[in-house]
Amino acid sequence: MEDPESAGAAPPPGLSSLLPPREFLRSRKGQLLLAESVLSFIIFICYIASLAASFMMAPLLEFLLALFLFFAYASKLNEKFKGVHWPLADFLRCVTAAIIYFAISIAAVSKYSDGASKAAGVFGFAATIVFAVDFYITFNDLVTFLKQGSSDSPEGRRTEDEDSDSDSD
Secondary structure (H helix, E strand, O other), rough: OOOOOOOOOOOOHHHHOOOOOOOHOOHHHHHHHHHHHHHHHHHHHHHHHHHHHHHOHHHHHHHHHHHHHHHHHHHOHHHHHHOOOOOHHHHHHHHHHHHHHHHHHHHHHHHHHEEEEHHHHHHHHHHHHHHHHHHHHHHHHHHHHHHHHHHOOHHHHHHHHHHHHHHOO
16 A cells, blocks of 8 residues: 555645745745844844843844745735735835844944854844845846836836837828
8 A cells, every 4th residue: 555645645734834835945035034034033142142132122123024024925925915015115124124233233243242242243244234135136126127117107108109200200
């Protein structure tokens, strides 16, 4: 008798149904969101253990936002809720996170002398780079999206009108 798992049957629902699909984990956006979540959580833990505990709220919020977007994109909520402009929200989140991480990392490294603050600052600089890469990629996607929508703009119509006028001459 053949084992049902080897026959290609779907695994029973359970904890594995909460995991994101492998295609998303292999995608660039999935890897960036996962890196952002992991780095934000590590920075949060470092700030809790440091003298710079007053900075712990920023990494906690960024961790929760990155985790939310990770599962929102993995479960394709962005395709179900069209009222939210997901790329713009993601772009703004990445820009603010990069700026905030850069600022608090400089403060943690320069102002505090304990090891946990220094570690949080170093991880914060790494997170700044990851968020900057994410907002650069998201910005390019936004520009591409806006260029596709620009054919409906008055400038797009004006060039089409000029083309039709030149054809009639």
